[in-house]
Amino acid sequence: MGTVIQAEGLTKAYSGRTVLAGVSLAIEEGETVVIIGPSGSGKTTFLRCLNHLETPDAGVVRLRGVPVGIDHRSRPLPEAGLAKQRSRIGFVFQRFNLFAHLTALDNVAIGPRRVLCLTVEEARQRAREELVRVHLEDHVAKRPSQLSGGQQQRVAIARALAMRPEIILFDEPTSALDPELVGEVLDVMRELALQGMTLAAVTHEMRFARAAADRMLFMDDGLVVEEGTPEAIFDAPREERTKRFVAHLHE
Amino acid sequence: MVFDWRLVRNSIPLLATGLLMTLKICALAIVFGTMLGALLGLASLSRLKPVRWAVMAYVDFIRGTPLLIQIFLVYFALPVVGINLPEFWAGVIALSLNAAGFIAEIVRAGVGSIEIGQAEAARSIGMRHAQILFHILLPQSLRAVVPPTTNELITLVKGSALLSVISVYELTRAGQAIIAVHFAPLEIFLLIAIFYYATISVLAWLSRWLERGLPVW
Numbered sequence: 377m378g379t380v381i382q383a384e385g386l387t388k389a390y391s392g393r394t395v396l397a398g399v400s401l402a403i404e405e406g407e408t409v410v411i412i413g414p415s416g417s418g419k420t421t422f423l424r425c426l427n428h429l430e431t432p433d434a435g436v437v438r439l440r441g442v443p444v445g446i447d448h449r450s451r452p453l454p455e456a457g458l459a460k461q462r463s464r465i466g467f468v469f470q471r472f473n474l475f476a477h478l479t480a481l482d483n484v485a486i487g488p489r490r491v492l493c494l495t496v497e498e499a500r501q502r503a504r505e506e507l508v509r510v511h512l513e514d515h516v517a518k519r520p521s522q523l524s525g526g527q528q529q530r531v532a533i534a535r536a537l538a539m540r541p542e543i544i545l546f547d548e549p550t551s552a553l554d555p556e557l558v559g560e561v562l563d564v565m566r567e568l569a570l571q572g573m574t575l576a577a578v579t580h581e582m583r584f585a586r587a588a589a590d591r592m593l594f595m596d597d598g599l600v601v602e603e604g605t606p607e608a609i610f611d612a613p614r615e616e617r618t619k620r621f622v623a624h625l626h627e
Numbered sequence: 628m629v630f631d632w633r634l635v636r637n638s639i640p641l642l643a644t645g646l647l648m649t650l651k652i653c654a655l656a657i658v659f660g661t662m663l664g665a666l667l668g669l670a671s672l673s674r675l676k677p678v679r680w681a682v683m684a685y686v687d688f689i690r691g692t693p694l695l696i697q698i699f700l701v702y703f704a705l706p707v708v709g710i711n712l713p714e715f716w717a718g719v720i721a722l723s724l725n726a727a728g729f730i731a732e733i734v735r736a737g738v739g740s741i742e743i744g745q746a747e748a749a750r751s752i753g754m755r756h757a758q759i760l761f762h763i764l765l766p767q768s769l770r771a772v773v774p775p776t777t778n779e780l781i782t783l784v785k786g787s788a789l790l791s792v793i794s795v796y797e798l799t800r801a802g803q804a805i806i807a808v809h810f811a812p813l814e815i816f817l818l819i820a821i822f823y824y825a826t827i828s829v830l831a832w833l834s835r836w837l838e839r840g841l842p843v844w
Contacts, residue, residue, distance in 0.1 A: 462750060462751025462752070477844055
């Protein structure tokens, strides 16, 4: 057990506009954390800072206690070092971002093959296992353009899983999906949470949050406004801003 | 006005010799220009700013100056700094350098046309810049890169006519030599045009064949 990832005082501004105003969060092993908040509240940027897809202006992210993207003197890590850390942090994007020229199988296998340096056979074997885990065993040979949005997102989850990450970050994983395809993706996420995977998800899916989240954060204006169990956030929010936002979600 | 068919018939072997030279020069320039262009294109995607700037400056120079001046620079200006090239190689090099500039830009734009999300996803699983380029971006950019590149190579073949001014005995020069003796510009220039048109038709057909073979996703 222990803390998997920890953010301390992350700030980020784009051309003078503050997006993150000092966000701290520690995620424990096996925990599922759901982040909600209005658009522009900084939740996506926060998630992207956790694996240094965005470089925070200030603050530090620690993976198992080791700073991400910087060395012990706060200098940026060389590319190889950062890449290695990123391989331990899974990321699932709103728009899936599958590699269009590769089959589902190779989308999942390319990371184990190229980053973890498994043999082609080992990488494909692992990819097959992960695709079974997201219930896509019948679609391994298809390319992204032949898959529905929900299937594409599950391939993306398998791609993250195949790296055997210590945590997976989900950035609005269902908001680009047709309503009838949302369920299959949330089901997979819930299964992962039940299997003890550490997850952090930006999502407004209340059913998922209630069923899977150990903890929820409400963010607004680049800050964590309120933190608590799903019941506390949804049914008895303390802060005025949380109340207003949750009321919108219930509508 | 009489169209001199006998001159036309007699000129064909001479022009064929010139065409052979045009083909030789163009084949070499296509190989070198494409290779150098691909390399420069990759360099323009480097993580090192000075490398990117150097390529940008080169591309800018090639695009911003006439091919004729580039040929003069290679043939007449390089000897001043001690580099003497026979006109054949001066021609090959000038055409290669010119095509490379345009192809570099085609490669850069082609890779840029792949949605940024895929590169981000690749980074998120720990792939490094070079791996992303070779395994994710370049394979997908082929569709965007091949058609404009074959266009550029067709432009190169047409541009080779300019080598006549540094007395490379290629197709255009061979024709001018015949005109100088027989003064038959109508017959000979028409004939030259037909020779070029045939050559370029073959190239255009080849490029369509190549484009059909490109994978679709």
